[in-house]
Amino acid sequence: MKALTIFEKGRPGRHTTYIAPRDIPEGLLEQLPNTSCREKPPAFPEVTEGEVVRHYTNLARKNWGVDVGFYPLGSCTMKYNPRLSEQIAGWPEFSAAHPLRPARAAQGWLRVMYETERMLSHLCGMARFTLQPAAGAQGELCGMLMIRRYHAERGDTRNTVIVPDSAHGTNPATAALAGFKVITCPSGANGLVDIKALGKMVNDQTAGIMLTNPNTLGLFERDIQEICRIIHAAGGLAYYDGANFNALVGRFRPGDMGFDVVHLNLHKTFATPHGGGGPGAGPVGVVAELEPYLPVPLVKETAEGFVLEEDRPHSIGRLNAFAGNALIILRAYVYLRLLGADGLREVSGAAVLAANYLKQRLMGTYEASHQGRCMHEFVLSAIRQKAFDIRALDIAKRLIDYNFHPPTMYFPLTVPEALMIEPTETEDLETLDAFADALIAIAKEAETDPELLHGAPHNTSVGRLDEVEAGRKLNLRWK
């Protein structure tokens, strides 16, 4: 049966009243000039509350989530989201607070933000954090604009940023948005930044480098101090993309690696829900030298309590209308306080252990991008299976039949037929084993029954959808 959109449901005139209409004085609406009035009303659905609830409950059932099952999407840290955070985020003392309240009426909120900022600064070895960026990519923009401002205030017009070939797509996109020319730095055969090549790349135009550590191959950049030294010696700054911070949290700090700017994804390491693609939060930390450039507003402690500080003359400005995704920050605060520093240390330990165990179990069957230990994630390549005309895509889709969400596919770009697996620390051993068993069984099926894989998934509401045709015959709204 075709799944109807909400627009195809209901009948004209169906309606639920949520607010009893109050009397509108006669003639009042007529005071509005005609040219200010809308002519064509929007065609929203006309449905009852019951129909709406049924419609969106059925849509939710067509979605996979961490609550539904294993979700080993590499670089996304799909860990369990504690429910206390949800309960607190629903308290009206937090959720109904206007962002421009007088500071006196928001001391609870400002204290949560202040303490979160301090905790993140300690965990990263940074002087200060801004909580304003709404997502990782906006955090990156914030960081790169600060780096730009830092150079500009020194009368320096450096305009290139170095990004490794294994980096997340947001890194080069952000560097470009901040006005930099992107130079791609090749990885060596060991999957790490080639520091000899890097040494030759830097010059008086180098504004900085953007790095993820561990990198997207799940490997720790062990020359990180040397990398930062090379960049600093050339006059540039080092930016840490914190998408993979779950591997190190509570144990090691980007500040000790030599980074000057750090963003974190609260929806990854700090367990806030991913929401189907956001909202997240991408706080950014800086070393003391860059503190003047942080965006406004910042929470400041004064003798009269906490206030939002707006007047910061060297600031890069404002990134969003208000102080950030506060309800996401509150959830992360709850997580930080529940776990404490020791709990976070256990998180990174368990995340790295789970990834190594899974890698160990799968290395005999699949080619790993790199031998040896990994951090919190690892990348397999389906090149052995290519002999049977099986691609990473087929393996990923077949995993759905085994009741698992597939790993990240075809990323990083440096590995052919890549499957990037991040189990996280909150998956139990039974699940890790069942997932490994499934991937091993699929590798056998690839040899004996490749058509089974080509046709996968077999039990979802739709099969593989033709994306090429969808891009050609665009249907982007119901009409």
Add this chain to the structure above:
Amino acid sequence: MNFLPHTKEDIAHMLGELDLPDIDRLFDEVRAALPQGEMPTLAGASEFELRHHLWDMARLNGRPDQTPCFRGAGAYEHYIPAAVPQLISQSGFFTSYTPYQAELSQGTLQAMYEFQTMVCELMGMEVANASMYDGASALAEAALMALRITHKPRLLVAETLHPHWLQVLQTYTANVQPEIVLLPATDGVIRTETLAGLLNDQTAAVVMQNPNCFGLLEPIREIGGKLESHPALYIVCAYPTALGLLTSPGEAKADIAVGEGQPLGIPLSFGGPYLGLFATKLEHLRQMPGRIAGVAYDKQGRQGYVMTLQAREQHIRRERATSNICSNQALCALAATVYLSLIGPAGFKSIAEQNFAIAHRLAERLTSLPGCSLAFKQPFFNEFVLNLPVGADEIERELWDDGIISGLPLGRWWPERKNQMLFCATELITGPSVNRLIAAMEEALG
């Protein structure tokens, strides 16, 4: 609490497979490469303990049901039907991520498609994306898009744009450094004649906000008429609730429409997460930032949804992408979709009318106070500027002593307006809270 499922035996088993004595050895390489920094000593807490602590923090913010709020200025408290938070909290929506695997994400993808449709209907536009971070960053992306399309250096921006939005626009365009020219207002609004004097062949876009930062209605239709034959793009920032009554950006001939979607079923939340609305004309589709869902079919001809036109996006195009945006505000977009489905076209219109009526009634009551008057004569929607006989900061302070959040003192943004307050009244403002406000104002004005 740490939510870890591994027993001692599980850990021993995993370490055994790896031939390692303990977990710390997994970090040997890291430890060898780095100095050991000082770690924080924060202790963990149980759920029970932490909730007590959070009660204390929450109390410091005051009980919203006892503190009526007459403040808008870019964030508006509207009624949220109980079904909205219930539906969006379902695990399938709330614990999923970006729909990279379409077969397991039909719920999110269909909701994106429905959201896009609703934004098009709301704005009167042809295509919409699946959300931006908030209204202000959506405007910044719209301006970048206009600069890309026209290759012209100048942005004409109404000086009546929300000052925070202007700041975000400046931050986002810092590297392009367009010439941002402010269109001066006359009696609180922009005149078409003023625009005509500043518009030239170097103009990439004209940016208007309706209602504007004083709550006043701008002549967006007249300005759209002027711009129709001009190559500059027309960007209109809209307040979605007001669109139940007011001219849509499409009717005003906008090329790009953006808005803050928070009023559509999303709580005030001390500023976020909110929802950036973004819509444009079909001809500009390929320059639009953000994710887009579209209809697709499988081999058996079954209809489904996929993320489409991904070649615009950062994960494919990298440094040549239309934007760096990746995670957006999907769950907030879902909230808006559910909200608009629940209230329907009749509720949408009725809520707008009530906002208009309640705010006008409030203005009447406030202007009857000694020394208080409307700062502008222009028509307004649900917000207006009140002249006070004394400093607005003082009134704000005294009202909060009575547990009332006053209108916004405008001296915060414009020092010359320190005796003015921007008041807002939505459908949530009741007769008794207005009476409380008036009584408190009478006392404060002494």
